[in-house]
Amino acid sequence: AQKVTQAQTEISVVEKEDVTLDCVYETRDTTYYLFWYKQPPSGELVFLIRRNSFDEQNEISGRYSWNFQKSTSSFNFTITASQVVDSAVYFCALSEGTNTGNQFYFGTGTSLTVIP
Amino acid sequence: NAGVMQNPRHLVRRRGQEARLRCSPMKGHSHVYWYRQLPEEGLKFMVYLQKENIIDESGMPKERFSAEFPKEGPSILRIQQVVRGDSAAYFCASSHRTGLSGNTIYFGEGSWLTVV
Numbered sequence: 001a002q003k004v005t006q007a008q009t010e011i012s013v014v015e016k017e018d019v020t021l022d023c024v025y026e027t028r029d030t031t032y033y034l035f036w037y038k039q040p041p042s043g044e045l046v047f048l049i050r051r052n053s054f055d056e057q058n059e060i061s062g063r064y065s066w067n068f069q070k071s072t073s074s075f076n077f078t079i080t081a082s083q084v085v086d087s088a089v090y091f092c093a094l095s096e097g098t099n100t101g102n103q104f105y106f107g108t109g110t111s112l113t114v115i116p
Numbered sequence: 117n118a119g120v121m122q123n124p125r126h127l128v129r130r131r132g133q134e135a136r137l138r139c140s141p142m143k144g145h146s147h148v149y150w151y152r153q154l155p156e157e158g159l160k161f162m163v164y165l166q167k168e169n170i171i172d173e174s175g176m177p178k179e180r181f182s183a184e185f186p187k188e189g190p191s192i193l194r195i196q197q198v199v200r201g202d203s204a205a206y207f208c209a210s211s212h213r214t215g216l217s218g219n220t221i222y223f224g225e226g227s228w229l230t231v232v
Contacts, residue, residue: 043225103172103175104149104221
């Protein structure tokens with residue numbers, strides 16, 4: 001079973017629109033960690049955020065915000081006033097507390113295109 | 117550049133040849149991870165290493181693939197007798213410490229292997 005599901009394969013928005021990328025995870029651990037990474041067209045993976053399962057407080061960083069809801073096992077990512085430079089593939093990932101190897105489970109990614 | 121360094125960025129091999137991918141972790145990091153990204157898929161965990169030790173290789177194919185992280189020098193992911201299905205992006209990541217899950221891992225820019 002897929003531990004991390006990103007149902008949106010591709011999203012296109014017009015510049016300055018807001019966009020939310022969905023992430024649903026599955027785990028039996030009570031301690032776990034969630035991450036978002038960005039992969040721009042150049043290919044590298046850029047770390048965006050890390051949250052632990054005990055901290056449900058939403059986080060805002062500039063135009064980026066994250067909504068963590070344990071009740072729905074979701075960790076959604078919103079970009080406000082999108083820009084062309086936001087065009088990238090975004091990956092959500094899960095690391096479980098019982099995993100001593102720190103293995104990350106990645107979703108299949110959401111490809112975001114921001115149209116100027 | 118104090119980030120995770122991977123080389124080569126792009127590698128072309130004929131079927132049956134060997135591919136060697138190198139990774140130098142971020143300064144101060146002693147834990148290395150290798151992930152594989154197949155076309156149109158998310159990243160899949162392959163192996164986790166510390167200096168001179170393989171900690172978790174549960175994601176490594178049983179044959180042809182091996183990894184090492186010697187006391188001196190970079191980590192090496194070695195693929196023998198490559199086949200077309202090995203064509204993928206191979207990402208190395210490093211972290212400062214682990215043993216516990218949830219430590220942020222920082223990725224290199226990836227090595228794109230093409231088997232012709």
